[in-house]
Amino acid sequence: MYVAVKGGERAIDNAHALLAEKRRGDTAIAELSIAQIREQLSLAVNRVMAEGSLYDPDLAALAIKQAQGDLIEAIFLIRAYRTTLPRFGASEPMDTGKMACTRRVSATFKDAPGGQVLGPTFDYTHRLLDFKLMAEGDVAEAETGTPRREPTPHITEFLNAEGLIQQEAPSDETPGDLTREPLELPAARPLRLQSLTRGDEGFILGMAYSTQRGYARNHAFVGELRIGSVPVEMDIPELGFSIEIGEIEVSECETVNQFKGSKSEPPQFTRGYGLIFGQSERKAISMALVDRALRWKELGEDDMGAPAQDEEFVLYHADNIQATGFLEHIKLPHYVDFQAELELVRKMRAEAQTGLQEAAE
């Protein structure tokens, strides 16, 4: 006896209750606080802020807690929250030359004004599990100097002074906003950069890696990677001048790319650019490589047919919230489509069968 299924509402309620229980885990174990996540899982918090496109460490930590550590789910929570926020205005362009650098390295010059600053990096850690962390243990205070407060010049500017690196034309044009206007192709570089900075870290990394392995190789060196805090200023029309509304931590990467020259450009170095909320250097470097690969047209290079050169391919597939939603939607019911295909396959088989029989007779 078949009865049409009812009970969707109750099933959803029960699923939510189970999810909440699972999130909390064993109640004999102390609950994580938002502050603990913010302070001790800061790189996860950074990723959620970067791909969620919202600089708010506390909300990112909350999202991570609510999402049980599923970072894409946490990014989704932040995005859905962000889109409901009213917009009061836009900040002035940020000057990363004013950054108080906690880390700054260059692969192209041994030293430069401002110096190389290793900062808090995994780079030279030996990747050995530190079993001491299994017990709660205090950490000895690290020796620190005072961060440099005077502006630290960008290393690529030294090449620029010699005319050895391609000039970036300054523009006062208001860049487009992916979150307010539908993407239109071909996309200007500001839109491409916007898409890359909020794109999925794994996707951007994979694309960048593919350029290194020869799919539109662009011979990149890290001209400079810097991480630190930068003031954000906003023009207040009522006051008639800009005021500092806060500071954010960002990672910035400029690559210096070998360039033989093209029909339109002389031999010189070219650049790729990456800028990400928080400390997120893998993403910043990846972004710079993919940015450079996408610039083939404006630099007069050849289309190698590489995935990383295809702006439509990169921009339409970089967003993990779009990707995960569409990917996971195939678990929703598709009875109707499937039924339609079932009927079609049966019909075509029956016709093929008749055809075979007729041929045999």
Add this chain to the structure above:
Amino acid sequence: MASEALTGGFANAPHAAAIAFRGAMRAMAMPGVIEHIEGAAGPAPLSPAASALLLTLCDPETPIYLAGIHDTAAVRDWITFHTGAPLTDRARAMFALGTWDALAPHDAYAIGTSEYPDRAATLIVEMPALTAEGARLTGPGIEKEAALNLPDIPFCQANAALYPLGVDLFLTHGNAVAALPRSTKVR
């Protein structure tokens, strides 16, 4: 800014705009059908229907052109205060507002591009009357035939001939609104 600019908005904007939009959408979906939309009252000579359309559809992202007697300080202030829409010329306007004659030359508005026919202006035409008689309309949204007192039959025919390009019209009088999208054939 005169205090007139501050009044005449929707009392409960989310509800009122939703109800007004339903009327505007039905008008655009069913050319010739006359809907009544309420709740907004801009300064004269703005009709209540045109006022409601502006509040429902316009904001800082939609440049507006004001034609003739509708281009007054009071109307400009009202639009700025309630919608934040920038005022512009015919060619750049997403919305244009005025009487039919004042809106001339009617071929000065954006008609969209072949790849983006949606980038065409919407003209809000203030009419001396709005009745279901006059020009014969056929096309999408019309089961057999509809009738409407259009301001300018030759223009509407020429506009339809541009399809899928062309401008779209809202016709307003008092609380009444009708529409003539470019898809409608006119006799």
Add this chain to the structure above:
Amino acid sequence: MNSYNFAYLDEQTKRMIRRAILKGLAVPGYQVPFASREMPMPYGWGTGGVQVSAAIMTPADRFKVIDQGSDDTTNAVSIRRFFERTAGVEVTETTTEATVIQTRHRIPEMPLTSGQILVYQVPIPEPLRFLEPSEVETRKMHSLEEYGLMHVKLYEDISQHGAIATAYAYPVKVEGRYVMDPSPIPKFDNPKLESPAIQLFGAGREQRIYALPPHTRVVSLDFEDFPFEANKADAACELCAADTSYLDEVIMDDAGHRMFVCSDTDFCASRRAAGHAGIQEAAI
């Protein structure tokens, strides 16, 4: 922070969507780009339909949501609840009582009437997408009315399989101009696309809205020697005996016995309430 606007979306977002809907109605079948917002449900789960519904909903509406023809599938329940909570509108499962119906993959069996609005959730709005992956190219093809590729594909189907191998999301031509994806409805539903209701299509992830005003001419693509056929399972509903409704096939036991029931649950229930009984009901 806890209170959201009527129907969730902020007014500026609604205006942007409303403008896109009007342009969609003015150029039936043309996909209007719109700045789709992140919704509190995943892309691919109806965010386009939800944004369209949110932009057109009025407090006086009665809202119905179906997924696969059913009001009780989990995603339909979830979307219906979302609007109950954020717009406070009345909801219904009865097609004839609904003023706005949001649907995924079906058009109700009960003919819709003038004044009703049907909102479709659309996953891939571009009918040419699986023939040409590039958006730049497909946009050009629509602008030049260059639909040869689609006819070639359909014709290849016929020469290879003896039939057009598209069973759902079957492409249509709108008012003799734009080729349009009717969303993944079974092609059985295609003839219902010519309707007195206003039909709106929302694709959130792909950022497109398109529309069919009432009575718009909608023709399923076909060939003179291979005319379009709106087929369904050759059976009657075993609950209500309907033999003209689209049927779901349900597997009954481990031996693979199956039965057919209406996909449109409201249609089936109202027929049974009116005394119709299929072979299962009659056997009791």
